[in-house]
Amino acid sequence: MEERRQHDRYETNIDVKLRLQDQQIPCRIENLSEGGSLLIVNPGFGDSLTLACIGQETTFQLNNVQTKGTVVRFFESEGTKVIALRFEGHSMRDVADR
Numbered sequence: 001m002e003e004r005r006q007h008d009r010y011e012t013n014i015d016v017k018l019r020l021q022d023q024q025i026p027c028r029i030e031n032l033s034e035g036g037s038l039l040i041v042n043p044g045f046g047d048s049l050t051l052a053c054i055g056q057e058t059t060f061q062l063n064n065v066q067t068k069g070t071v072v073r074f075f076e077s078e079g080t081k082v083i084a085l086r087f088e089g090h091s092m093r094d095v096a097d098r
Contacts, residue, residue, distance in 0.1 A: 009031045014029040046081050
């Protein structure tokens with residue numbers, strides 16, 4: 001399988017609240033790249049999330065920057081919900097510089 005990543009990923013452990021499907025969903029950013037992030041939904045939250053969230057726009061606040069993204073992947077592994085975002089309008093550098 002060919003590697004599709006365009007940017008290096010940086011491991012993090014940052015708590016944020018993701019605004020998705022009219023919900024505030026507590027998550028942890030597992031990693032960030034120039035173009036997006038991988039979020040782990042906190043246990044007990046996001047029960048109504050399904051594959052239908054793929055393609056939806058979302059926001060979260062990080063370092064006083066309102067970060068917009070689009071859900072590009074959603075899956076559940078061993079009871080843990082995982083969301084992958086592609087950033088819109090801000091890159092990781094914009095967020096980290098604040």
